[in-house]
Amino acid sequence: MDRKQALYVATFAGVIASCLVYVLPAFSPTRVFWYYPLEHRWAFELKPSALAMDWYGRTLLAVVASFFSFAFTFVISRRLKPLASSRGFHLWVGWAASALLIALSLYAYQLLNRNPVPEPLPAGYVPK
């Protein structure tokens, strides 16, 4: 494949990997980095022990997966025959659209009717 086609294929491989890896922690227990904003510390774990944010960890996971998927696919694609017809290009579009739809709809579905537990009000909190 020429550089242009390999870049095209690698781009979509990166998008697909990013989407699928990003949703992985949502349905399969996965260790990620959690940031504890009140304790100013990071932890690589399955579940937090206090108020913590896993968004940074999940984002890092997705970015790393996307990068390696892109790089691997680009290198391999350069050694393959060119895509013979537009069907090959459209297949990648279909797969990427499916991965996007899965990722977006999964998070929307899981979060739409969530009932979060509020943090306890700290000492000194004065409503006005």
Next chain:
Amino acid sequence: MVFWEFGTTSQIFFEQYAKLLVLLHAASAIVLVGSSTHHSLVALGYLRGRYKVRLGRIYAAVVAVAYGTTFLLGSLAYPTYRYRVRGLYLDRHAVWASNLFDIKENFATIGLPLAIGAFCLSRVMDPKEDRPMLPGYCLLVFAMTAIVWFNVIAGLLITLAKGV
């Protein structure tokens, strides 16, 4: 409106700059929503046989930079939001806004490779010669623009409920 008076809780990372960060985040988002919308219109033009390639490349580059900037500024303000806004207020008084924010943040991460991918493809693709690549390019551009618009509107609604 409920205001918070700082008591004995610990300072959160970048908390003293939170309002400024959110303001810059909003300003960057304005650039992002404008450039992504224009980029979508150019991509639509490609499908219709109107090739404004140079303009398309400029918009792709602006979108990539604006997306990254908006993303970064939001991530720096996030710890303050997570406790002061969501933890203490939204989870108690406006659960819909709390959930909407989390949907917004996840959509933003999902949209990041789309912005980068569209930029990469814009540098090498000739929409007139590389017609088979056009549907893929348009998917990246249109999906990313839809995510950006959703996030801008969601962000405004959430801030109307409670900001940092």
